[in-house]
Amino acid sequence: MFEPFTLKDIAKALGLSTSTVSRALRDTHEISPQTKKIVLEYAQKINYRPNPIALSLKERRSKSIGVSLSEVANPYFSRVINGIESIAYDRGYHVIITQTHESYEREKINIEHLASRSVDGLLVSLSAETSDTSYLQNLHQRGLPIVFFDRVAKEIETHKIIANNEKGAFEATEHLIQQGCRRIAHLTSSDHLSISVERLNGYKQALAKYQVPFDETYVKYCAHGGMSQQETEIAIKELMNLKQKPDGIFVASDRLSIGCLVVFKELKIKVPEEMRITGFCNSDVLDLMSPTLTSVCQPAFEMGRLATDMLLNLIESKYPVHDFEKKILDTSLFVRNN
Amino acid sequence: MFEPFTLKDIAKALGLSTSTVSRALRDTHEISPQTKKIVLEYAQKINYRPNPIALSLKERRSKSIGVSLSEVANPYFSRVINGIESIAYDRGYHVIITQTHESYEREKINIEHLASRSVDGLLVSLSAETSDTSYLQNLHQRGLPIVFFDRVAKEIETHKIIANNEKGAFEATEHLIQQGCRRIAHLTSSDHLSISVERLNGYKQALAKYQVPFDETYVKYCAHGGMSQQETEIAIKELMNLKQKPDGIFVASDRLSIGCLVVFKELKIKVPEEMRITGFCNSDVLDLMSPTLTSVCQPAFEMGRLATDMLLNLIESKYPVHDFEKKILDTSLFVRNN
C-alpha cells in the first residue's frame, strides 16, 4: 500500500503537535527558528508532501479545472490544450481533460462527473450532438465558473472565446470565388453548433458580396461532426449526385476537411482541378498532403491561454462576476493548391 | 460560490441524522423503506452528489489514475488515451493526463504532482530526455502502482506493455532492403529510451540477415525526439552530407517520420525515387500524403486498454503483487509508395 507521510508522522517522530508542525512548515512567525529548522529538515528527509485531498476538503477547492472537448486527437484541440496548460500550470492548477467524441451523453456524464469531483471551474467546447445545455446552466447557476471556447452556448451568460468564424468563413469562400468557383457547396457540422451558424453566415456573406446565389441544397450538415467517415462520405456523394455539381466546397471543420480529402481520393475526383476545397483545418501536415487544401487556421493555443486566464480570474475573483466578455480572435487563411 | 449540497443539508431539511441519510442513500437494509424513500426523493430533487474529495480522504484512494506521456497531439498517444479511457471509465476511474513534451524536468514535476495528488496509480511512457528514473523508483518502492507502456524503465520491476519493436523495426528495415536499398540509415530518438534500443536491434538484425554491413555513422539520434523540427533537420542534413549518402532511412517514431518527410520536401529530394523511407508512424492521414512512407503501426488503443487493465488490477489487488508481466504486442507493416 502506498501510504504517504502525514503531519502526524512528523509530529510523532519529533515529539511535537501536528499544529506546530503545520505552522513550522508554512513558516509562521510564531514558531521558533530551531523548531522550524528541525521540522523542515525532517520533512525534507522523508520527502513529505501535504495531502492535497485533505487540503481540498478543508479549503473547499481543488486547484484543478476541468476541460470538455471533442477529442484530443484533433489538432485544433491538442493545441488548445497546450495553451490551457501553459497558463494553468503557472498558476498552480491541475487540468483534467475529458473527451466527448461528439456525444451529448458522454459530455453530460463527463461534465457532471467533473463538477462533482470538485473542479474549481470548467472550460467547455460543446459536442456536435449537444443542443440541450440545461445541465450546464444548472451548474452555472449554482455558481460553478465556466468559460466556453470555440463551440459556445449562447443561452449561458459567461466568458466566451471564439475565433472570428464569420470572417474566416468569408475569406475561405471568397477565395473559392476568386479562383473561379461559382457553385460553392458548404460541408459543415451539426446545425445547432455556434461555429456552424457563424461559419454559415460568413459563407453566405461572401456569396452575397459576389452575387453568387445561395442555394440551400449546397449546404450539407453532419450531425456527428463527421465522427464516422461514412457520414462525410454520404454528404459528399449527395453533393456529387446533384444535377448541378458544385465546383468548390467550403468545409467547416478539421475533421471534415480531412474526411473530405479522403472521400475525393476514393472517388478519384481530382482536387483542385475538378473540385476546389477550402476548409477550417489546423493540421500541421497539410503541406505534406497532395492534394491539399487552402485552410483557415484558428489561433488555438492563444484561445486556450485566454480561456484559461479568464476562467482562473473568475475562480479567484472575490466578488461574483456579472460582466462577461466575448473575445473574438482572428483566423488566418493559408492559401495552397494554386 | 459553488456550494454543493451535503449530507448535512439533507439531514437538516428532513430532521434526520447524517448517518441515517448516508445509510439511506447507500441502501443499507437497516433503514426503513419510508425513510429511504423520503431521503432518496429529496436527494433526487436537489440533485445531491456525494463529495468525492471527502470520500477520497476517508477511503484513502481517489479512484483516479495519472498518465504521463509525451504529447496528446501525437496520434500514437491520442489512441492510447482512448484505450485507457475505454477501460478506466467502465471501472469508475478518472484519468488525469499530463504531457512531458519530451522534457525530463516536466515529467518529474508532473508525476510527483500526480502522486501527491493521490492518484491511485500511474501509467507512464518516459520522455525522450529521461535517463534517471530514481524519482519513479522511489514512488514505486513506497507502494504506488505503476504500469509502463511503450517507453519503459528496465530498472523498475512492474508490468510493462510494449509493441514488438524489434520485429517491427526488422520488418521495416527488411522492406527497405527488399526494395533495393543497401545504405540504410536509421533516424531515432534519444539513445537511452527502451524503444530506441529495441528498434535499433531490429534494424541491426535485418541488416545482418541480408549481410548488409552495419555502419555506426548511419545512425542518428535526436535527444529530444525531434520536438524541434530543427533537430530532425540537422540529423537528416548530416546524413545527406556523408560521402556515401544513404539510399533509405528507417525512422523510429511518429514525430520523426513526419519531420523527415518535411525535411525532404524542403530539400527537394524525391521520395521514394532518391530516398526510401519507412518509419514507425500511426498518423491516419499517411494515405493522403505525397510523398508518403511505408509505416510500422502500433496497436495503440489495445496497448492503452491492456496497460489500464493491468494497472487497475494492481490497484485493486488485495495482496502485494510481485509477479510482473511484460506484454509484447505485434505491430503491422503498411506498405506504401510502391
Next chain:
DNA sequence: GTGAAAGCGCTAACAT
C-alpha cells in the same frame, strides 16, 4: 512558542 480542539463531508463502529 506550542498544544488542544474543532471542522471540511463522509462512513462505520458503537450506542440506544
Next chain:
DNA sequence: ATGTTAGCGCTTTCAC
C-alpha cells in the same frame, strides 16, 4: 431503525 461519535489529513482559532 436511528442517532452519536470518531476519524481520514489538514488548517486555524483559542488556550496557556
